[in-house]
């Protein structure tokens with residue numbers, strides 16, 4: 001395969017997801033060192049040509065009914081087709097549920113190496129090196145993939161969205177997932193007006209200390225709303241029924257990578273840290289000054305969440 005870089009651009013309700021712009025910005029910087037061109041494969045209906053403003057020279061567009069819901073076979077075929085059409089040696093996609101599923105299939109089909117959940121990418125000696133957290137974020141490994149196609153999934157919010165430039169991309173249509181034997185008739189998403197945890201820039205999470213679902217609604221959700229954050233929870237809070245499972249952060253919940261993570265009454269167990277340790281700024285509120293979360297916090301507030309959270313919410317709402 002060649003030295004072009006292909007970015008998988010996902011859509012949500014007809015809009016290109018911000019993770020696509022983030023990855024294109026990084027791909028453009030990498031391609032400046034490795035010498036290839038940047039291509040994108042846009043899955044679903046959306047403005048393909050607009051990806052040119054972020055560095056894509058060509059967009060391979062898979063649109064139509066086969067891509068209105070995630071269909072594993074159609075999705076995998078489309079990305080495989082785009083890899084062949086773009087002569088890509090490196091493929092980048094945002095680490096999310098669909099990509100996690102689709103990239104495992106692609107890796108098997110292509111005999112390609114796959115590095116998941118990388119948080120940094122750099123060019124070195126003509127190759128792309130991915131840095132990924134290991135052992136719940138206690139260590140990092142640098143991964144170089146030697147197979148003809150190298151697949152990387154990247155944690156959202158790792159690089160930031162670059163300024164849009166003036167470029168425009170040429171668009172070519174991809175065949176619409178012809179080999180799918182599955183038919184997805186619909187999908188249901190939880191109704192929510194906040195950004196999904198995995199892509200959120202700001203998160204406010206509550207732990208066991210919250211004590212009830214009513215308190216979660218009274219303390220955590222208003223604090224989150226005051227800064228446009230997405231609410232999250234520890235497993236203890238979820239198991240106790242204070243918050244739904246789709247809000248759980250951690251090893252058996254969602255892995256998040258926001259700019260700001262506020263942990264309210266969360267001790268900092270290793271399984272929770274596994275899901276949020278790469279957050280850029282961590283604020284911990286805990287009444288126990290010895291709580292392990294303080295070892296990982298950028299800012300710590302020793303105090304009772306029943307006092308601190310309402311005070312913070314009022315301050316932030318009036319700011």
Ligand SMILES: Cc1cc2nc3c(=O)[nH]c(=O)nc-3n(C[C@H](O)[C@H](O)[C@H](O)COP(=O)(O)OP(=O)(O)OC[C@H]3O[C@@H](n4cnc5c(N)ncnc54)[C@H](O)[C@@H]3O)c2cc1C
Pocket residue numbers: 206207208209233234235236237248249250251252253254264265266267268269270271272275285286287288291303304305306
């Ligand atoms: C296989 C496995 C997978 C797991 N996966 C996950 C996972 O995905 N996510 C996850 O979160 N956990 C996970 N866990 C559970 C994890 O080990 C911890 O039990 C859990 O994270 C604890 O949640 P917590 O911090 O809310 O509760 P606790 O550990 O009970 O901590 C509560 C904290 O609140 C503080 N506190 C109490 N009252 C107040 C107050 N009024 N004001 C301020 N602070 C107060 C206490 O000092 C304490 O530090 C997993 C465990 C296992 C074994």
